[in-house]
Amino acid sequence: MRNPLSKKITDIEPSGIRKFFDIVSEMKDAISLGVGEPDFDTPWRIREEGIYSLEQGRTFYTSNAGLRELKEEICKYQKRKIQVDYVPEREVIVTVGGSEAIDIAFRTMLDAGDEVLIPQPSYVSYLPCAVMADGVPVVIPLQQKNEFKLTAEELEAAITPRTKILVLPFPNNPTGSIMTREELEPIAEIVKKYDLYVLSDEIYSELTYGRQHASIASFPGMKERTLVINGFSKGFAMTGWRLGYVCGPAGILSQMLKLHQYAIMCAPTNSQYAAVEGLRHCEGDVRMMREAYNQRRRYLMHELRRMRMECFEPYGAFYIFPCIKEFGMSSEEFAERFLAEEKVAVVPGTAFGESGEGHIRISYAYSLDDLKVAVGRLGRFVDRLRSER
Amino acid sequence: MRKQILNYLEKNSRIDLAELAVLLDTDEVTIANEVAAMEREKIICGYHTLIDWEKAGVELVNALIEVRVTPQRNRGFDRIAERIYNYPEVTAVYLISGGYDLLVTLEGKTLQEVAGFVSDKLSTLEDVLSTATYFILKKYKDHGTILTRKTKSERMLVTP
Numbered sequence: 078m079r080n081p082l083s084k085k086i087t088d089i090e091p092s093g094i095r096k097f098f099d100i101v102s103e104m105k106d107a108i109s110l111g112v113g114e115p116d117f118d119t120p121w122r123i124r125e126e127g128i129y130s131l132e133q134g135r136t137f138y139t140s141n142a143g144l145r146e147l148k149e150e151i152c153k154y155q156k157r158k159i160q161v162d163y164v165p166e167r168e169v170i171v172t173v174g175g176s177e178a179i180d181i182a183f184r185t186m187l188d189a190g191d192e193v194l195i196p197q198p199s200y201v202s203y204l205p206c207a208v209m210a211d212g213v214p215v216v217i218p219l220q221q222k223n224e225f226k227l228t229a230e231e232l233e234a235a236i237t238p239r240t241k242i243l244v245l246p247f248p249n250n251p252t253g254s255i256m257t258r259e260e261l262e263p264i265a266e267i268v269k270k271y272d273l274y275v276l277s278d279e280i281y282s283e284l285t286y287g288r289q290h291a292s293i294a295s296f297p298g299m300k301e302r303t304l305v306i307n308g309f310s311k312g313f314a315m316t317g318w319r320l321g322y323v324c325g326p327a328g329i330l331s332q333m334l335k336l337h338q339y340a341i342m343c344a345p346t347n348s349q350y351a352a353v354e355g356l357r358h359c360e361g362d363v364r365m366m367r368e369a370y371n372q373r374r375r376y377l378m379h380e381l382r383r384m385r386m387e388c389f390e391p392y393g394a395f396y397i398f399p400c401i402k403e404f405g406m407s408s409e410e411f412a413e414r415f416l417a418e419e420k421v422a423v424v425p426g427t428a429f430g431e432s433g434e435g436h437i438r439i440s441y442a443y444s445l446d447d448l449k450v451a452v453g454r455l456g457r458f459v460d461r462l463r464s465e466r
Numbered sequence: 467m468r469k470q471i472l473n474y475l476e477k478n479s480r481i482d483l484a485e486l487a488v489l490l491d492t493d494e495v496t497i498a499n500e501v502a503a504m505e506r507e508k509i510i511c512g513y514h515t516l517i518d519w520e521k522a523g524v525e526l527v528n529a530l531i532e533v534r535v536t537p538q539r540n541r542g543f544d545r546i547a548e549r550i551y552n553y554p555e556v557t558a559v560y561l562i563s564g565g566y567d568l569l570v571t572l573e574g575k576t577l578q579e580v581a582g583f584v585s586d587k588l589s590t591l592e593d594v595l596s597t598a599t600y601f602i603l604k605k606y607k608d609h610g611t612i613l614t615r616k617t618k619s620e621r622m623l624v625t626p
Contacts, residue, residue, distance in 0.1 A: 112624065
């Protein structure tokens with residue numbers, strides 16, 4: 078029989094996280110710090126609106142780009158949050174999670190051989206999506222000494238005549254790093270100087286602590302070369318509703334809409350109605366969740382300092398990214414031994430790119446009680462490793 | 467800072483003050499001083515425990531009683547409210563807007579005990595015009611806490 082598979086897909090590595098998930102799920106009574114989604118239920122107001130929309134029989138397709146009310150609310154929200162004006166009719170598409178937006182953005186903007194700059198450690202899907210779009214992913218390894226932020230020098234050094242898109246994944250999964258306005262400014266200058274486009278993945282924008290989220294799209298001359306990707310999964314605790322969106326220049330979005338239309342049709346109607354309610358009325362719920370994450374973040378940082386584990390203080394998302402180099406083993410070895418000996422799952426930093434080596438991702442999307450148990454085991458494990466050496 | 471401390475204590479009054487200091491990004495002395503000051507000022511009025519007595523196997527009868535009263539010259543409802551809230555079996559007394567005046571909540575061991583209190587003590591107060599008693603059949607949520615919540619998480623163990 079002929080090989081049914083394309084070389085493009087078989088050449089793509091399965092996600093490093095997947096491998097780890099398989100080990101964990103076979104282990105009985107393991108506890109986990111490995112989850113990349115909120116522990117909160119979706120705010121009841123939103124869930125109730127979802128139920129109501131079903132009762133009302135709103136079970137048909139919406140227009141391809143999304144419900145008009147939702148697009149309007151998204152534009153108002155962006156104006157409020159990042160001070161950028163988008164036109165609901167032309168400059169926003171509602172997608173099936175932020176993930177779909179990443180995929181169709183690359184497929185719309187890349188020709189074979191176009192290079193995409195991907196700072197790592199970062200979310201696992203940029204690289205394969207770029208490859209599937211015939212682009213050439215070029216990794217920028219971020220450095221611990223810069224708290225895994227992208228610097229202007231690193232960016233400029235990676236640019237070639239084929240460079241077309243820069244991915245900006247901040248607030249960052251897995252490092253928890255954010256980039257402030259001051260830090261984004263030189264990046265924006267280089268992007269303009271070399272005539273690049275930016276895919277700014279701002280899915281964690283609601284989750285920054287003591288520092289304001291800033292979008293590169295808000296700098297002069299940047300709106301027309303930036304796609305802002307966001308969604309409801311993280312800030313509104315709506316992962317399973319699969320709802321995201323992309324805002325950007327009409328010229329790019331009108332072409333992306335073709336792909337979205339042919340591949341997806343429209344984002345789930347039910348989720349769209351629920352999200353309208355979220356944007357209109359759930360700012361308080363989002364604030365409550367943010368404050369809870371912040372308390373857990375402080376608790377974890379405090380405990381890590383007590384254990385004398387090296388970790389820079391992260392101000393975004395719900396991850397910390399401690400350094401485990403002192404133990405003389407790879408991230409993967411550390412994570413596997415921690416799981417085997419203490420039954421706690423964390424994700425090795427290398428699951429998010431080679432430059433994550435020497436680190437582990439700890440998620441604090443868990444209750445304080447759960448964190449306490451896990452931290453107790455981490456302390457015991459770290460003590461044991463130190464006494465072995 | 468006070469509001470943040472209160473927000474936390476309202477949900478969990480047993481938290482260790484050193485731990486609360488970490489969560490709120492301050493030091494333990496500050497927290498201890500603020501809590502002590504708020505206790506003195508009666509901002510913090512007590513530390514109670516929310517108990518599901520039914521699960522504990524203890525039978526208790528709870529009732530809500532609407533009370534219509536004649537307010538007194540110069541004292542309004544305060545005097546009559548005091549006469550009612552001084553009974554230890556009364557757990558709360560509120561002055562209410564609408565069709566009646568006072569809402570009284572009551573806890574007793576048996577139906578008879580509660581009914582007896584209403585007919586012997588409450589109805590016979592001279593300013594009380596009428597009462598209507600409602601017995602609580604099941605508590606779903608109390609003091610902001612859902613009592614029947616399932617706790618098992620359905621999240622996968624590891625996700626990107």
